[in-house]
Amino acid sequence: MIVYSYPFYLKYIIFAVALAIFPVFALIFLKIFQKLSAGRVRSLVCLTGKTAIVTGGSSGVGFETALLLASRGCRVIIADRTDSSKAKSKIISLTNNTNIETKLLNLTSLQSVRKFAKDINATEDRLDILINNAGVGSQGNKYTDDGLHATMQINHFGPFLLTHLLADLLKKSAPSRVIFVSSALAFCSNLSVENLNYPKGHPLNLFRTSLIYANSKLANVIAANGFAQRLKGFGVTSNSLHPGMVNTDIFMKSAKFVGLETVASLVRSVILFFYGKSIEEGAQTTIHLAVSNQLKGVTGRHFWDCRMFPAPPGAWNEKFCNDIWEASEKLVELKMEEKL
Structure with missing residues (x-):
């Protein structure tokens, strides 16, 4: 009698199919979990009579943030380095709120930051919400005319100086709020006083540019906590x-500096599809910090998905944070009367 057995390679085919199927189920589960766990603004607070500044408000999460604030009746000032007239028109058409202003702010220039702040202080009676949203993923090895690494200046030094220059108006408008948009990569930094303004001449690679970005995002958390401490007695909160992981163009723009557009495109189309957030979802935590009555008086905290979250370990050491603060004051050439 002849006994037929299954081909010896069948078990390998079954194994390969299982490997292909189960990761798909895992990714689908991850997608469902991400959608269910994403934070949502529950507050119904009206912002009529309030004024907010959103840096980088002409596109991406910044635009969505400006749109959601405007929908609550807020006077919104979009501060961006590009012409924001189209963003303004779109917000007005969607919300019927015509109290939208656009102003130029180039964070790669400390002079531009000072000019913008001077204009705001001269023309605005109040500032209830300052959202430091503008940021970049990588600027390669580029340095600005101020002698600062471009990524660090856009993400940290510019907002650090801007918040100082608008502090008096924030105090006058108290209770008011300052919000810094950081990143989970703040947990993966190697920030030090020595590399706060990253030294020139370092070879460009994906790992190093990622570290510079991570350092700038940890600096955001340190700055937010520093302003929280220094402004707490004036009714100004800072978080x-x-x-x-929001599906925006920041990944593609950063990839161009290291020649990885193809890889970045793959990451965006696959990983972001399963794990990433929409732009509207990405703006939720910012809006929560800007409007929620539950956060009255809450300051010096870090948030994920509209929930309080532990700050990156790099922000735990008080002496280290003070050293970064003082070094930042020197690098942005803060005047004695501007210090808090």
Whole structure:
């Protein structure tokens, strides 16, 4: 009698199919979990009579943030380095709120930051919400005319100086709020006083540019906590947040500096599809920090998905944070009367 057995390679085919199927189920589960766990603004607070500044408000999460604030009746000032007239028109058409202003702010220039702040202080009676949203993923080895690494200046030094220059208006408008948009990569930094303004001449690679970005995002958390300590007695709160992995163009723009557009495109189309957030989802935590009555008086905290989250370990050491603060004051050439 002849006994037929299954081909010896069948078990390998079954194994390969199982490997292919189960990761798909895992990714689908991850997608469902991400959607269910994503934070949502529950507050119904109206912002009529309030004024907010959103840096980088002409596109991406910044635009969505400006739109959601405007929908609550807020006067919104979009501060961006590009012409924001189209963003303004779109917000007005969607919300019927015509109290939208656009102003130029180039964070790669400390002079531009000072000019913007001077204009705001001269023309605005109040400032209830300052959202330091503008940021970049990587600027390669580029340094600005101020002698600062471009990534660090856009993400940290510019907002650090801006918040100092608007502090008096925030105090006058108290209770008011300052919000720094950070990133989960703040947990993966190697920030030090020595590399706060990253030294020139370092070879460019994906790992190093990622570290510079991570350092700038930890600096955001340190700055937020520093302003919280220094402004607490004036009715001004300051907090930081991670918006999530949001499906925006920041990944593609950063990839161009290290020649990885193809890889970045793959990451965006696959990983972001399963784990990433939409732009509207990415703006939720920022809006929560800006409007929620539950956060009255809450300051010096870090948030993910509209929930309080432990700050990156790099922000735990008080002496280290003070050293970064003082070094930042020197690098942005803060005047004695501007210090808090």
